[in-house]
Amino acid sequence: MASLRFSAIWSGFWAEPWSFKWTCLYVFFEYVRPQQIYESLQGPPYALFCIGVAALSFVVEGLRFRSKSMLNWLMLAFTLVVVLSSTFASYPEISFSKLNNYVNWIIAFILIANSASTERRWFLFILLFMLWNTKMSQHGFRSFLVGSWGNGGAPGWFRNSGEFALEMCLFIPLAFHFMVGLAPRLSRTQLVLLAFLPVSAVLSVVASGSRGGQLALACVGLWMLMRSRTKVRGLLVLAVVTPLIWLAIPASQKERFNDIGTDNTSLARIAYWKAGREMAKNHPFLGVGYENWVPYYKSNYAAKSGLVERLNIRGEPVVEVSHNSFIEVMSQLGYTGLALFCALLGAIWYVNGRTRRVLKQLGERGRFMQHMSLGLDAGVVGFAVAGFFMAVAFYPFLWFQLAMTAGLHAAALGLVQGTRSGSEALRTPIGAPRSWAGGAASPAAGWRNPHARPSRAVYTNRRAILDPRPEGA
DSSP: OTTOOHHHHHHHHHTSOHHHHHHHHHHHHHHTOHHHHOGGGOSSOHHHHHHHHHHHHHHHTTOOOOOOSHHHHHHHHHHHHHHHHHHTOSSHHHHHHTHHHHHHHHHHHHHHHHHSOSHHHHHHHHHHHHHHHHHHHHHHHHHHHHTOOSOOOSTTTTOSHHHHHHHHHHHHHHHHHHHHHHGGGSOHHHHHHHHHHHHHHHHHHHHHTOHHHHHHHHHHHHHHHHHOSOHHHHHHHHHHHHHHHHHHSOHHHHHHHHTTTTSHHHHHHHHHHHHHHHHHHHSTTTOSOTTOHHHHHHHHTGGGOSOOOOBOTTSOBOOOOOSOHHHHHHHHHHHHHHHHHHHHHHHHHHHHHHHHHHHGGGGGGGHHHHHHHHHHHHHHHHHHHHHTTSOOTTSHHHHHHHHHHHHHHHHHHHHHHTOTTTTOOSSSOOOOOHHHHTGGGSOOTTOOOTTSOTTTOOOOOHHHHHOOSOTTO
């Protein structure tokens, strides 16, 4: 599968449990939204059905929670704050009516983190995840070529140009490190095709016209340059690419950068941010309530502000979101929620750092997953920068990033410890590292010693040697 042979990927996918397959199908309907693109598919709630069947399959298969990291506890604490904030909200009926949105991300986190928790399953999941994002980036690339600016992505979460640009900022480092991580096993043709993924995503961000997304793109590029081992080469690439992108941006878009802080959009957002800080000051522990920003602002601030000029069909002023994920969390969940929200972002870096330290023991064998952890790290930078100008705290961006980080960590631990999950290699089984096996006293490579401690040696699955067919085939 690491050589991207379609037959191996196809057979490997169908050999996995049904909970994993339904989870991947759920992500497809949540991200691509074909039911909103094609009229013939409209009607049933496909994403809800898939995640429900995936959760049921997960229960039937035995509820094997493979992911064990600090992310689980932080998610639990943040969920508790969301529930308490909804209970003591200014408008609790609104909070509980929209709580199903957050519950959806919790279920998705559990399913992804615990089903995509082996090397092979995580590889399959990220491969499909990139395919869904490529479906959007190719449209953005086409918009760039024809000079169409301000376009969004798939219907739903990414329809707005800003949210689409943010998703591409998360996709770029994943696609780049996916290519670099598998480079030794791929042909030149495959590498050229994979290189189209991050390039198309970069041009999609440029074509989106989102100032926050383009600023996030620049920060992601600088972050990846700082973490690169070939900084000189990367700096030369940025020195050539950046001026070309700037020349491609139309004059109207450049003028928007010159007007930052003085145009009506900037002034409105500053007013929203000021109101959000005041909400948190008046409700420091649990905020005004989960999803209570709009009604609370309308009741307490809209009449004082002359910046809200848009009117609905009834002639009433339209209150927008806070346009800042940190203000959104701070105002609705208080300083408690904001602290946990920032802790979740920092925990992605911490857990990925632990993943890389674990994989270093395998050397080149852990190359792919080490690179993917770097891609997830860069995604945090993109979310933090773009999220400062967009209210997307309860969009799928962060929650899927957390789930993939937790699943990758579980897969890395399984691979190193020689457990059953780690023995499912991408291509061929591996023997125990010589430094761990203890020399001649170690069992033969490829055979599991029932009396050995997992922490002392790494073994492959005996069944994988005797019978090459996947389990259940």
